[in-house]
Amino acid sequence: MSAPITVTVAGSERSVGEQTTAGELFEGDPSAGRVVVARVNGELRDLFHVLADGDIVEPVTIDSEEGLSVLRHSAAHVLAQAVQQVNADAKLGIGPPIRDGFYYDFDVETPFQPDDLKALEKAMQRIINEGQTFARRVVTEAEALAELAAEPYKCELVGLKGPDAGDAADGASVEVGGGELTIYDNLRRDGSRAWGDLCRGPHVPSTKMIGNAFKLTRSAAAYWRGSEKNPQLQRIYGTAWQSKEDLRAHLERLAEAERRDHRRLGAELDLFSFPDELGSGLPVFHPKGGVIKREMEDYSRRRHIEEGFEYVGTPHITKDGLFHTSGHLPYYADTMFPPMELEGAKYQLKAMNCPMHNLIYRSRGRSYRELPLRLFELGSVYRYEKSGVVHGLTRVRGLEMDDSHSYVTREQAPAEIKHLLGFVLSLLRDFGLDDFYLELSTRDDGEKKDKFIGSDEQWAEATSILEAVATESGLQLVPDPGGAAFYGPKISVQARDAIGRTWQMSTIQYDFNQPERFGLEYQAADGTRQEPVMIHSAKFGSVERFLGVLVEHYAGAFPVWLSPVQVLAVPVADEYADYLQGVLDRLKRRGVRVELDDSDDRFPKKIRNASKSKVPYVLIAGEDDRAADAVSFRFRDGSQRNGVPIEEAIAEIVAAIDAHVQV
């Protein structure tokens, strides 16, 4: 008879026998079947973990964020076992859980083909059905190296164990990094060992818990430990959920994202295209896309001027000396279009606007009375993005930035940054994005520190000012170490769209480097020459990218003010076309973008076309409407309002445009 020990389970004390495992505590609970691991004294442990006197134990269920991560991590192990079952020569990389799923990296002779995934799924299902248990085993470094002699990547990880392992490679911390080295053995029902992997754990008690709510989604190459200097491994991605229904829901979300894809909608709605003749990443805007782009530009110009900015203009091309002065060229030469040699000079396409704005600042002497001096333009820049990263409108090679630079005294900087943050948030809200968080991108003090120019003191000051303003905003602030530009730290605004995806939108950067490099100065009240600080800010970021995000956010059904066509009139029969044209003429005089469907199509077909075009207001008129000096509204959801008097209809439409509302 073992001496009893006392543990605290979900808040209440219990006496249990020695050698009791975490899992045994929850046996009999209604949720027992959903408990995947336990939190013991704050650490996640397997259910097979043997408890000690005084332990504080909480169940972690499969429907929690942590529970799902454990499930996905275990699914990754099953995948690896399946891969080595099929191909014994496959060497293991790492296999962590990620958002919505997991991946595992392998070094294999021939990359995985789409058909391989199906076969691997089947092999995984067999392993899952076997009901293998995950057994934890502590090993010494020497034992691990001996046992894993055939796994070179795992051996490399063994050498990295400890608190730094997490930094060594994204995801490596799930393999090692607990301070203690462990191997997880997959045991069959009869106790024999089916497979094993160096792993920190914890894991679900049985592969059965994975059930059939998993799917392998794709394969692709990935650099070992995240560095392009390392060899590429073959990565398989999968997704795993607590139930088949959740899996289905996840796949449905992916399908919804695909339906909203701006590249697809851009073609369907005739907004823009990417002619091969122009080259990769160079979009053209069709008339309808041009309307949206122009609305965005007009809005941006008007709001900037309201916020104290002055509109300027600069060329698309410059002699390369400018970018040497700014310091960009040494950093970005390989992502700028190569220079053109003319008259003994090298000309470069503009890849950023700030150096040219500095020249405007420097064009004459400046007084402290002029500061803050705020310059703004819709500047076209060209960047030679690597072929593999060009993507629709979100990553292009030619783009327009609503780029501004505020020149301020050091003392004015905090207030200016606050002003800019308020401005960008109000702008995003006007475009219907209202769920944000902020990211503070700072210098990396590690091995990449050389990339950043400026003194420690300058970085510290700039970072603390940005951080203070960001914190004051009350928005969630997420650190992004190493994400700063070479010349200074930045705040970026991340916005969540209608289906929960986040996009980096506006940025605000504090720059103490360029003023020095350009020799910018102003005369202070005491007559001395002082150096200003410049604050870079992009609201849309790239107009193209922002437009792409809006297409996806609204799934092509824009709020009225952004809709390329705001009112589409559909006569019930030809005879009412003139009547509707009269209504449209009045709307047009109020600045409304209107169209009349006077095609030869019959009425139902016109309704169908109107629906597919996602125009916010479809105005219909037949005999009833004409007799009453009215029109009928048909909305995008198919709902209808008949017999609206013309005056009222016009007032309502104009009001919806002015208010930037969705209908």
Add this chain to the structure above:
RNA sequence: GCUGGCGUGGCGCAAUUGGUAGCGCACCUGUCUUGUAAACAGGCGGUUAGGGGUUCGAGUCCCCUCGCCAGCUCCA
């Protein structure tokens, strides 16, 4: 840039083992047209991304270039 998968009329797709390109929508023409997601008929349109090769014969196989997709790396 790297790895893999792709590239057939404007769009979405089809074409046995390599056997000589077809369908729907859109477009054009004609007839039709009275209340909410497709009237009917006829027609135009492709040297299958481009180039080279293998073969009696290539959309199908091989090589190169360009472009697209997914991921990695990168993103001033």
